[in-house]
Amino acid sequence: MARKAGLFDLRLVIAVLFAIYGVVLLVVGLGFTEEADLAKADGLNINLWTGIGMVVLAALFAVWATLRPVIVPDVPDTPDLPTGQPSGTEG
Template sequence: MSSTDNQSSRHSAGAFDVRNVIAGLIGLYGVVLVLVGLFGQSAADREKTGDVNANLWAGIAMAVFALAFALWTWLRPVVVDPGADVTGDEDPAAH
């Protein structure tokens, strides 16, 4: 088996990587907060926060955090070992 065969048999965790789930959820909440900050802000809400649009700023921060997680997943993917036992047929005490 050559090194190119070994490289082609390796694959990443893809959608099953927990960083994708975290990025998706935090990104979704961030987008919702940005939209609420842009379109659902009242004068009473701004008065409560000292004239700061807290929903907008928190949403932007969450969107940046989600983007950072997505970028991390893309730049450093988790490589799944092709020899790993995924069926669970082996006796764990044998290791």
């Protein structure tokens, strides 16, 4: 039995999620951070820094997925074993 064309690439899903999160936090960190927010996080603009980190993570996953795409072989490279009940009887 030939498998359906493999699963979607999880790495791209991770990249997209963190790109969205990263950009949102970057924008909030750059443009919408008030004194109260800074004071709460002990003076760190944590939204900005986390946003940068997330964008970098997203980029890494995107690069990885691009450089090493999932290859779905036409024929499965290992012969599929029967998926039913394994042989052997009960004792």
